[in-house]
Amino acid sequence: MDSSATLEECIQYALAHQVDIRQAQLDEQIVDRTIKSRLADWYPQIGLTYNIQHYLQLPVVLFPDLNDPTGPRREIRTGVANSSTAALALNQTIFNRDVLLANRTSRDVLYQAAQNTTNQKINVTVEVSKAFYDLLLTRQQQSILQLQIERLTRNLKDATNQFRSGIVDKTDYKRATIALNNATAQLQQARQQAVVREAVLKNQMGYPVEKPLVITYDSTRLEVDAELDTNQVVSYQNRIEFQRLQTRRNLLRSEIDYARWSLFPTVSFFLNYNLNYQNQQFAQLYSRSFPNSLFGLTVGYPIYQGGKRRQNIRIAELQFERSDWDVTGLQNDIDTEFQRTLAQYKSDWINYQTLKENVELAREVYDVIQLQYKSGVKTYLDVLISQTDLRTAEFNFINAQYQAISSKIDVERALGQIDN
Template identity: 50%
Template sequence: MKRAIMSVLSVMGVLAFHFRVQAQTTDSLLAQATVHDCVQYALVHQPALKQSQIDEAITDRTVKSKLADWYPQIGLNYNFQHYFQLPKSNFGGNIIQQGVENTSVVGAGLTQNIFNRDVLLASSTAKTVRLQARQNTVNNQIVTISNVSKAYYDVLLTQRQIQVLVEDTIRLQRSLRDAYNQYQGGITDKVDYKQAQISLNNAKSQLKSASEILNAKYATLKQEMGYPVSGTLNLVYDSATMVQQAISLDTSTQVVYDNRIEYQLEQTTQQLLQAELRYNRWSFLPTVSAFANYNLAYFNEQFSKTYNTDYPNSYAGLQLSLPIFQGTKRTQNIRIAELQLARSNWDVAQLKEQINTEYTQAMATYKGNLNDFFVLKENVELASDVYTTVNLQYREGVKTYLDVIVAESDLRTAQLNYFNALYAVLSAKVDLQRSLGTLTPQTF
């Protein structure tokens, strides 16, 4: 009976573990994913962002470690010494031995920094160093948002391309059937249905290639998101909303340097370089610390009786260390810090030019792609009307099958170009928002 109960409990434990693991796996997956869902998932699960958060924690601990030097430092020292030959000295012309064979000292010491420029530097830059770590995380978040958004739109583009090719294949199958029936009826020769077969084979080949590419693009999206490789990812979207998002952007917006995280990082770097310059200018200042020690000394000729009697002593004091001459080390270090700061000023100037160039290129690309989008959207409507008309005329014997092939090819091309243009606009919008510094976790 006991064995049966233990067996049942064991099975229940295994099942509980299985359901717990399954629940954890389910929690880490998205049932349906919009671009917003994918980005939010990536901000939580992306390995690079996890590393950035760990880097922040390391930086915080490093700062605390540096600041710990302001607190009292307490240490314990122990020493035991046995003389095989006691030291001798000359005293009044007589050679005498000094000391005993066994000596030991146990001591406790305390030191307290009063002024130390290393610790002062850590104190004055602690907030800035932490800020720099947070800004690096934000920078990685912005990169992740950009990469995930583009990968998401790329998957949607391929899905729409597949949809176009599927519709094209259906049309070509119908055209092949019509052409073959007309050939069987003696209305046309075999050229028409063979051309239809060639077009159908080409469409199937393109469809197969697009399907394989879709798998690769899904893999890229999952990688950018930090999504489980074996997890199912179903993308959902609303075409009308997506089009509205693509065209809803104020193109009169001007770039503001302070909005760019790269510019903020440069400003933070300059603050740290200025602190480093002050640190080197302080090198003439003394280092001041207080100390106190309490020792217990033990002496005896016999090892077994070494610790029978202790002889305590204690003292406290103040230590000051003042550099008087260091060659030209202080001067050189100050000059190096000044040059690094001057170089940083040029980094800022160069970054401003880079930001302006990125903004100009991103704005030009967005406007050009947006214009192409509107033109190609109209082309889809025109190509659809042409194909419908030509197909009807072919069935009535007015147009040749070559006209149908051309019209069908124009329609497929127009549809594919339209979706390519939509993806290009969405991608260009992401680049433009990034160049403006408005692509942030708070605004996405």
């Protein structure tokens, strides 16, 4: 991104580089891989095992004496000293509720991860927008202070000239000097505040701290950007929180099915092929093999678990029922948030319009008193007061302007209108 950036460019940069979003995108990939890992259990599972062993002492088996069946049994060592086995096993799941749940919920789980990323993007868009306007506000304050310094410099010159001409005493130019010094100090403070707010914006964007960042904005758009249609109504479906809750309810519904599937057995097919090697002499161990193979079906079903399955089903049903109240609670929260932010916006908008008029009045008063002072009608104290009133009116106006824009962002977020 170029060092000079608009609000839209700052937001786009943040969506591509901000830490929380990058982490959320990686979480999406992790979820995707996890789902694929679980679904892999549907495919045939093939494994190979190998072992080799040597008996230090052969096992002993007691056999009856065929010549004397009622007599003591004979001790006979069996087997061979060296043996080795290579076994190839194939297992195919036919029914398993864990694998079935993974297949049933894969789309919702992946969608849930994507919604988390969307939520992060909305948060970043809001925070970057507010940080951008906050920095712009500081820049505007610097401009106001710079203009004030220019006016105070002229006033100091006028007061000095009038003092030298004997029209006024020395208190006028001293007051002008004090006011100029104060304005210069305030400008330095504003510059330091701009450094801090620029750092905040860079942090919200994920922008390198060491790189310069100059924001650009069309000041004529500010009033347009502050306007909002206050007749809009809330649509819950537009809120990402509501969408995430609906996805969670789908997953809870699947949990009910999962609990009910415990009433069914697990079924799998297996096929084994074994190569056995046996020989008394180790060097001749692999000279001959004794293969065997088999296939079959494995069925597992717990007959009695003390009512555990029935309780798990009921737990899943209660969790889904509880999510109904989550929906109700979220709707109430959204309604409250919208009413609160809308009321705040209306208050800020009225304040903004009122202070806009104050700036024009304060500027007119200052211009008139400035002319009257030059004509000797007004004292410099009157000039200083009108100058302070003008600066205060300008500061209050831009603060109100940016507060209205900030409140508008909050309302748009409450309405689910923040574009990510």
